[in-house]
Amino acid sequence: MNNMSKFVFILFSLWLASGCTEDLVVNDMGPKSAGEESDSDRPSADTDTGPMICAGSGTDSSVADAMLDFILVVDNSAGMEDEVRMLQAELPAFFLGLTQWGIDVHLTVISAPSPAEDDKIKNGICLDAPPGSGNCPNDSSLPTYLHIAQNIGSKDALTALLNTADRWNAAIRPGSQVHFMVVSDDNADVDAASFKAALAALTPPVSAFYFHGIGASMDKNVACDATPVHICCETAAKAAVVYQALSEQTGGVFHDLCDQDFIGAFKEVAAFISKSLCESGTEAQPE
DSSP states (O other): OOHHHHHHHHHHHHHHHOSOGGGOEEETTEEEOSSOOOGGGSOOTTSOOOOEEETTSSSOOBSTTOEEEEEEEEOOSGGGHHHHHHHHHHHHHHHHHHHHTTOEEEEEEEEOBSSOSSTTOOOOBOOOTTTSOOOTTOOOBTTTEEEEEOOOOTTOHHHHHHHTHHHHHHHOOTTOEEEEEEEOSSOOSSOHHHHHHHHHTSSSOOOSOEEEEEEOSSOHHHHHHSSSOOTHHHHOSSOOHHHHHHHHHHTOOEEEGGGOOHHHHHHHHHHHHHHHHSGGGOOEEEO
């Protein structure tokens, strides 16, 4: 592993392991607390690192070379401006960290591009390298990153996922672990049972998968009427009932969008992935 790879791995390990995300500041010198930090306290790029090893399994198994197909759908509606900005900021670290654990990651993002052809669409995605090409709006960088350019309305995430299945499903590799994720401030227009049935009816069928959601825990009107006023009054449209149900039914992660903590959300998902890729659900630790 070269020095840059080691440095990225260290950043990701600290990002995943840190207990308080609010005090973590990341710049080109690495992570440090909000207070002053000496050079000796910063991680060294020469620190020995390696693949994520499955602890407690009684073997030397690791997640190195495990295949992961991660399909992310992003709500591009008007109320998602801040959330899309935070999401785009966290995606590269999430992707790079998983690859530094040795995981063979293919990321698909279904979202309006940025800039979009329609100037009314303001909340699109474009990723620099890695994982994207940075050639906005055509930022796909195959085979590791596919951007399916489609504007996602407030309630349309699951419908859009099914309508674009001919593209992302063809890219899923045999033997790969499949994870879906939706980020939205609204609920879905498809119920959980219908969505799972539609996935199972695809060719080839998708019946084994994990689902993760970053969605609101409470309807906006309920949150605004609460005493004291709940934070979802500022950030939610509708409670993400379907996304939460899918997360629970598949054992995935559901994170409250109203917290506006995308670092914490991706930490949870990364930890879940490392665990799910290890034998018998055992936890993972750096070698």
